[in-house]
Every structure is written in C-alpha cells, then in structure tokens.
Amino acid sequence: MMTCQQFRANLQPGTTDAALLEHLRHCDACLDHAMGIDPDLFFRSIGGEELVPPGGVDAFVGDVMSQVRVRSAETSLAPHHANVWRRLAIAATVAAAVTSATLAYRFEHRAPSQNVASHAAQTRVSVPHPAILATKSFVETYSSHNATIVEVPNDGSDAKVVMIFDDTLPADL
Amino acid sequence: MAAVVLQMIPTKESVEPDDRQLVEQIRQGDDGAFETLVRRKTSKVYGLCYRVIGNGEDAKDISQLVFLKLWENLEKYDPTYAFDTWLYRMVTNVAIDFMRNKQSRDNAVNSNLRLVKTSVDPEQTVSVQRKEVESVFNAVSNVLSPKQKTIFVMSEMEDLRSSEIAKILGCRESTVRNHLFNARKLMQQQLKRRFPEYARLWEGSR
Numbered sequence: 001m002m003t004c005q006q007f008r009a010n011l012q013p014g015t016t017d018a019a020l021l022e023h024l025r026h027c028d029a030c031l032d033h034a035m036g037i038d039p040d041l042f043f044r045s046i047g048g049e050e051l052v053p054p055g056g057v058d059a060f061v062g063d064v065m066s067q068v069r070v071r072s073a074e075t076s077l078a079p080h081h082a083n084v085w086r087r088l089a090i091a092a093t094v095a096a097a098v099t100s101a102t103l104a105y106r107f108e109h110r111a112p113s114q115n116v117a118s119h120a121a122q123t124r125v126s127v128p129h130p131a132i133l134a135t136k137s138f139v140e141t142y143s144s145h146n147a148t149i150v151e152v153p154n155d156g157s158d159a160k161v162v163m164i165f166d167d168t169l170p171a172d173l
Numbered sequence: 174m175a176a177v178v179l180q181m182i183p184t185k186e187s188v189e190p191d192d193r194q195l196v197e198q199i200r201q202g203d204d205g206a207f208e209t210l211v212r213r214k215t216s217k218v219y220g221l222c223y224r225v226i227g228n229g230e231d232a233k234d235i236s237q238l239v240f241l242k243l244w245e246n247l248e249k250y251d252p253t254y255a256f257d258t259w260l261y262r263m264v265t266n267v268a269i270d271f272m273r274n275k276q277s278r279d280n281a282v283n284s285n286l287r288l289v290k291t292s293v294d295p296e297q298t299v300s301v302q303r304k305e306v307e308s309v310f311n312a313v314s315n316v317l318s319p320k321q322k323t324i325f326v327m328s329e330m331e332d333l334r335s336s337e338i339a340k341i342l343g344c345r346e347s348t349v350r351n352h353l354f355n356a357r358k359l360m361q362q363q364l365k366r367r368f369p370e371y372a373r374l375w376e377g378s379r
Contacts, residue, residue, distance in 0.1 A: 018332070028303055031303060040357065042371065043310055043360070044329045044330065046303060046306050046307045047224075047330025047332065049220070050220070051216060052215075053229070057212065057215050057216070060215055060237070063237060064211050064237050064240045064241070071241065071245070
C-alpha cells in the first residue's frame with residue numbers, strides 16, 4: 001500500500017486509481033485531506049472492504065448448499081409431473097374429442113325426429129278434412145254404359161283406387 | 174530429472190478453475206464445483222447486498238436467495254459473457270425487488286415520523302471518521318430509489334464503470350450517469366438537512 005505522502009501528492013478530484021482508493025479506504029488520517037480535494041470521496045471511502053456475512057463464510061456456504069440439496073431432491077421427484085405444455089396439449093385433445101363426440105351423438109339422435117315432423121306436416125296438408133268428406137254423397141255401386149273406369153294399380157294394399165270418367169255424374173261428386 | 178519433477182508440480186493458477194470452468198463442471202453435475210463458486214463469490218454478493226440493503230441479516234438472506242437462483246438458472250448462462258456481469262445482474266434484480274417491497278412497508282410505518290436534526294453546530298470543524306461515514310450513508314441513502322442506490326453503490330463503492338453498470342442493469346450508459354447525478358444531488362441535500370457538519374465539506378471545496 002502506498003504511503004500517506006504518496007497518496008496526498010497524487011490525489012486528484014474524481015480519481016478512479018485503484019491504489020489511491022485502497023489507501024483512502026484504509027487510512028483515516030488521509031480521509032480528511034481527501035475530502036478537501038474531492039468531497040465525492042466521502043462515500044467512496046467506505047467501499048472496497050471485504051464483507052463477511054453474519055456467522056461467517058463457512059456457515060453461509062453450508063446454508064446455501066443444504067438449500068441446494070433440498071431443491072435437488074424436489075427436482076428429482078419432479079419428473080412425475082410431465083412438462084406443462086405437454087399436459088396442456090393432452091388436456092386440449094381430450095376436451096376436443098369429448099366435444100366432437102357429444103355433437104355427433106346429438107346430431108344422430110335429432111335427425112330422425114326432424115324427418116318425422118316434416119312428414120307429419122306434409123300428411124296434414126294432403127289429407128282432406130273428415131267433415132268435408134261427410135257432406136259428399138257416397139256411391140256404393142256404380143253402373144254406366146258411357147263411363148270410362150280406370151283402375152289404378154296399387155302396391156298390394158287392401159285399398160283400391162278407381163278413377164271414373166262419366167259426363168252424366170254431378171260435377172261436385 | 175529435477176527439472177521434470179518441478180514441471181509436474183501444478184501451480185496455484187492451474188489448480189483453481191476460473192468461473193466459466195466451474196460453471197461447466199456444475200452443469201455436468203459437480204456439486205463440489207458449485208460450493209467452490211459460492212465460496213468464491215460470497216464476499217462480492219454479500220457486500221453488494223449489504224451496501225444496497227443496509228442490514229446484515231437481510232443482506233445474508235438475499236445473498237442466499239441469489240445463490241439459489243444462480244443454481245436454478247445456471248443453464249441459462251452464456252459463457253461468451255463475463256460471469257460476474259451475469260451474477261451482478263442477478264444480485265441487483267433480487268436486491269432492488271427486496272428494497273421496493275421494503276420501502277412500501279416502511280413508508281406505511283414511517284409516514285408520521287419526523288426527520289431528527291442533529292445538534293451539531295454547522296460551523297464546527299469535524300474530523301471525518303470512516304465508521305461514521307458508513308452510518309451517515311445508511312441514514313441519507315434512504316431518500317434514493319432502489320435503482321439509484323444500487324447504481325450509486327456499484328459506482329462509488331464497488332468501483333464499477335458506468336459502462337459495466339449499464340451492462341449489468343441492461344440499460345444505456347447515459348441512464349446510469351443520470352441516476353448517478355441525481356443520486357449525488359439527493360444525498361448532498363440530505364446531508365445538508367441532517368448532517369450539516371459534513372455538508373460543509375462540499376460547500377467549502379466548490
């Protein structure tokens with residue numbers, strides 16, 4: 001370390017010289033002199049010292065290493081917890097599969113009922129009201145030389161459709 | 174033969190790996206290398222924490238937290254950069270966070286406390302004692318923001334250049350200089366109010 005004489009001879013305002021600062025930080029006698037040259041050295045005088053944590057370095061390092069071992073043990077148990085992104089991807093896939101299965105099931109079970117409903121609507125439109133049928137005259141037997149009778153072929157059911165073309169019959173029959 | 178034997182005796186430099194080599198050994202699972210690194214950096218880390226936080230026990234806890242974070246994040250260290258810069262960045266981040274939380278707690282408690290003036294005559298000449306300087310610093314540096322205080326400590330007490338501090342904090346050098354300028358100004362104002370006997374030193378020299 002430099003002498004007080006050397007320090008005082010070389011000290012300049014705003015110095016960053018390591019040797020000068022080292023002297024400043026160890027010599028109370030030169031601190032007053034340094035303050036007269038550069039007051040910013042006031043706080044610089046408390047730097048540079050090797051500080052030791054309470055309890056000493058060995059105890060400090062021991063504490064750190066024991067905490068590191070605890071964290072290591074925790075980390076070694078961690079592989080059971082899969083990667084977060086991987087878990088998210090699996091969850092998203094499962095959710096998408098369940099949603100699409102639900103939609104497909106609903107669609108399948110809704111389609112037949114919709115067909116029945118539309119068919120019923122069509123039937124309702126095409127069938128004449130029973131009250132209207134009742135007002136019409138009902139012909140059980142029919143015989144005429146002028147008429148043309150056409151039997152409509154059916155698909156094997158009991159009902160028989162017969163078309164009669166006869167100019168002598170009333171128009172509203 | 175004697176010359177050969179001498180060459181085989183390893184020197185101190187060759188035995189002790191540098192920081193980057195230690196990091197490489199730790200990455201390969203060597204816990205002993207991590208212990209060596211902690212032992213090597215304890216004084217630096219604790220010193221910076223103590224200067225910024227101003228309390229030995231808190232500084233110790235924060236230093237331990239820094240080393241745990243270091244161990245957890247060692248994979249992220251890029252060996253093309255200086256290890257100390259990376260380490261200091263971690264220290265400053267943790268210390269500044271701690272200070273911010275502490276300040277918000279202290280503000281709630283101390284909002285009704287008044288500044289206590291010293292009874293020393295401002296004209297009285299005083300002899301500066303280093304221990305006093307430390308307690309004066311702890312008293313007046315409370316007016317600084319955590320970032321200002323961290324920059325002030327790194328510049329004035331750790332003797333780091335503005336460019337190095339800028340690298341550590343990830344900001345521009347001009348920002349560091351601005352913070353330093355404002356920090357010095359605030360500290361002088363506080364000295365005038367609370368320790369006028371020391372403030373005279375500034376006025377007398379300028």
